[in-house]
Amino acid sequence: MNEHDSERIAGMLESMGYKPTTLDAALKGKVDVFAINTCAVRENAANKLYGHLGQLATQKRLNPKMQIAVGGCLAQKDKEQMVMRAPWVDVVFGTHNLHGLPELLKEAAKTSKAQVEILPQLVQFPSTLQAVRKTNYSAWVSISMGCNNSCTFCIVPLLRGRERDRRPDEILAEVKHAVKNGASEVILLGQNVNSYGTEFGDRNAFAKLLRACGELESSGLKRVRFTSPHPAAFTDVVLSAMSETNNVMPNLHMPLQSGSDRILRLMRRSYRASSFLKTLEKVRNLIPEVAITTDIIVGFPDETDEDFEKTLEVVKEAQFSSAYTFQYSIRPGTVAANMPNQIPKDVVQHRFEKLLKIQEEITLSGQKAQLGKTVSVMISAHQHRKDDLNGRLSGISEDGRLVHINTSGLNAKPGEIVQVNIISATPYYLVADVV
Numbered sequence: 001m002n003e004h005d006s007e008r009i010a011g012m013l014e015s016m017g018y019k020p021t022t023l024d025a026a027l028k029g030k031v032d033v034f035a036i037n038t039c040a041v042r043e044n045a046a047n048k049l050y051g052h053l054g055q056l057a058t059q060k061r062l063n064p065k066m067q068i069a070v071g072g073c074l075a076q077k078d079k080e081q082m083v084m085r086a087p088w089v090d091v092v093f094g095t096h097n098l099h100g101l102p103e104l105l106k107e108a109a110k111t112s113k114a115q116v117e118i119l120p121q122l123v124q125f126p127s128t129l130q131a132v133r134k135t136n137y138s139a140w141v142s143i144s145m146g147c148n149n150s151c152t153f154c155i156v157p158l159l160r161g162r163e164r165d166r167r168p169d170e171i172l173a174e175v176k177h178a179v180k181n182g183a184s185e186v187i188l189l190g191q192n193v194n195s196y197g198t199e200f201g202d203r204n205a206f207a208k209l210l211r212a213c214g215e216l217e218s219s220g221l222k223r224v225r226f227t228s229p230h231p232a233a234f235t236d237v238v239l240s241a242m243s244e245t246n247n248v249m250p251n252l253h254m255p256l257q258s259g260s261d262r263i264l265r266l267m268r269r270s271y272r273a274s275s276f277l278k279t280l281e282k283v284r285n286l287i288p289e290v291a292i293t294t295d296i297i298v299g300f301p302d303e304t305d306e307d308f309e310k311t312l313e314v315v316k317e318a319q320f321s322s323a324y325t326f327q328y329s330i331r332p333g334t335v336a337a338n339m340p341n342q343i344p345k346d347v348v349q350h351r352f353e354k355l356l357k358i359q360e361e362i363t364l365s366g367q368k369a370q371l372g373k374t375v376s377v378m379i380s381a382h383q384h385r386k387d388d389l390n391g392r393l394s395g396i397s398e399d400g401r402l403v404h405i406n407t408s409g410l411n412a413k414p415g416e417i418v419q420v421n422i423i424s425a426t427p428y429y430l431v432a433d434v435v
């Protein structure tokens with residue numbers, strides 16, 4: 001979501017007449033505007049932000065006309081405190097008023113005073129703003145923002161607010177526009193895509209949206225992905241739409257968080273380990289080639305060895321193609337931050353390493369199962385590296401795996417799809433020859 005928002009921030013700055021520059025030039029103060037978009041989900045975001053701002057203080061002294069704008073979740077959370085800690089910041093804006101950045105910059109320049117604007121509610125979907133996309137072939141398209149759940153470890157509802165849903169015609173217009181401008185892939189974005197439509201009273205809106213994207217295949221929309229569904233709300237209607245729509249990829253991110261029902265309850269996650277596994281079974285029955293990824297938090301408050309063992313059991317049974325594993329850390333402002341029995345760091349570390357080892361073995365065996373297969377890969381980049389992967393094209397398979405391709409003269413552009421044979425596998429990538 002933050003990457004999507006950064007593309008919009010860049011788009012607004014370009015529409016004001018600014019041109020992008022290098023980070024190096026920016027850190028030397030040779031810029032007119034330095035915009036930082038922040039994320040509050042990970043623990044070290046604040047340290048990193050204030051580190052960067054510290055570096056910029058000197059540059060601001062040398063070039064007082066340079067404007068520094070800080071936006072995103074952390075800006076929203078820290079508000080005025082940010083201007084107190086870093087008084088050389090010109091603009092602080094939140095997640096609900098990205099569209100206000102140009103005016104805030106102008107006002108700060110006019111008044112020579114820091115402008116802080118944090119709105120309690122979304123005024124305009126950032127998706128309606130002009131974007132400078134990192135890549136032309138793949139486009140993030142946000143369908144909703146905010147979340148009506150209240151997972152006790154999560155800062156999102158506090159910072160992004162309750163769920164707001166964009167209307168389907170607006171989303172499809174953006175998808176069509178992206179395809180017309182060269183996108184072969186769209187990634188539909190929402191904190192909880194399954195509940196899309198709640199705001200305008202259509203519980204099947206997400207499934208309909210997938211099918212509507214399917215109808216754009218003949219116009220050039222080769223791949224549709226989405227992130228993230230909530231395991232408790234992943235309906236059969238969505239699953240059918242996924243399996244029956246040709247350009248919706250067999251790749252599903254299903255955040256488990258914990259395999260212990262007791263911890264899931266403490267996390268306020270409304271599914272249980274058995275229902276989670278049943279959902280995966282249903283998905284695999286209907287889409288046998290699917291690759292399922294997940295998120296897991298280790299060391300949530302009060303997690304016992306027994307709870308953790310339950311997570312390992314679910315992980316072994318679920319056979320995720322890969323997992324984003326996190327060590328629990330306190331997020332001020334969340335319910336879990338004040339829970340008793342926070343787990344000591346060394347215990348969390350030990351459990352984390354154990355989980356990582358098991359998941360790595362599962363990931364590798366899933367990767368090895370690809371050996372000898374012919375798969376479709378959408379080219380994403382040409383590798384310029386110092387190791388033996390230099391010169392290879394890289395891309396993503398339909399089920400979301402990174403594939404490095406022995407090019408042998410192949411000159412495919414990003415967004416093009418090539419057929420390849422998988423010849424070797426590591427936990428992190430596959431290597432393939434062109435068919």
Ligand code: SF4
Nearest residue numbers: 147149151154156191
């Ligand atoms: S569903 Fe996701 S975004 Fe919503 S509160 Fe839970 S973790 Fe946060």
